[in-house]
Amino acid sequence: MTFLAQEILNGLVLGSIYSLVATGLTLVYGVMEIPNFAHGHLYMLGAYITLFLLVSAHFSYWPAALAAAVVLSGVGALLEWVVFRPLRHALQVHAMIASVGVMLFLEALAQWIWGPDFQRMPTPYGRILNVAGLTISEQQLVIVLAALMCMGLLYLFLKHTTLGMAMEAVAQNRAGAQLVGIPTQRISLLAFALSAALASLAASLIAPIHLIFPAMGLMVIMKAFAIIVIGGMGSVPGAIAGGYILALAESIGGAYVSTNYQDVIAFALLVLILSVRPTGLFTRRV
Template sequence: FPIQKDAENLEAFAQFVWGADYQTMPTPYGDVVSIFGLTLTVQRILIIASAVIIMILLYLFLKKTFIGASIIAMAQNREGANLVGINTNKVAMLTFFLSGSLAALAASLASPINLVFPGMGHLVILKAFVIIILGGMGSIPGAIVGGYILGFSESLGATYVSNDYKDIIAFAILVIILTVKPNGLFAKEGH
């Protein structure tokens, strides 16, 4: 696949420039605050607030604009979208640009609290896939709930089982959901 080859080339380039070792990124927001009995860093509060704002803006963009409707139409049926006059190539490029921009924003927010290395995206992509399957294809609220379910499951697993098995929980949830409810918990009709 050409996209996979491009991703491998980018990963190899990053490894050439920065090396294969884990890197840390300093945060300008290292202060710790206490809110409602929770102790959080300002960086984590920034991540949570940004995620909520971005989810709301993305939802409004997809539901209230013509371009958003075009993206949804193309996701549901590319040929049908083309037949009703939507320039599917332009919409695909815009969607790719938006997804890349959102990924870059998420990475810039999350990298100060995580170790960074060239191959780190694989686990993130797996977890995103699990969240999409869990929530149901085409359901933004389902994806949000799926993210919370996966996050809570991993946290509980790390606390009560072992931190070493935290990432395996995503695989286990994927297998269970695909077995019990293959279309996801909140799948829309036709998906």
């Protein structure tokens, strides 16, 4: 029983990261209907910037993570303005190709600046805790608590602020929102900025227990797309629930079957859920 509880705990840690990344991805899809394949590489860039601020600029951990999120929000806004806004009325495939181009550019840029080698991020939360027979590091505890706080703040933003409700309106009906005076282009800019900031925070949280390297965003973006399909395209609650469901399936399946089949188990779950609910677990609603 303790073994199962440990795997559930590990799944909750991983699910917190998956949910943060997928939530950012689904914000952009909900508002602009763009599948942003570069989202995983914004996550990677956030990890590298946090590492740079920690090691070279001598920031402490939380200021470095928050500063990296601010920088990435600017990068996300710039991408929306320079790359995706001109393609707003083009075929969706053009935006998809553009996002792949951005993905390749960011990976090459990271390799040019920081090199291809694996790097590790230092953390002030290195102690290992033992609670009721379960083992958890302080960093894992920080991941779960910080991710839940971020998602809670995002919920409050979407439900209880004018900008958040405007974002929901644009996601539900862009043309209708424009007719009632909502500045849809600014909302799209905000969605990209928030999306990139969430990806950066997720990377800053997980990097101390995972290695940092230029291609680290590839598997994350594959999982994030699986999650938003499971949860329902464009649904933030769906992205959060889907992230935890997928991570728990990976953790428990890997423990009881084999870690070699973790990814197979995850995508088998995707097929199973879609065979029962083709639109995902939640209806589309940011």
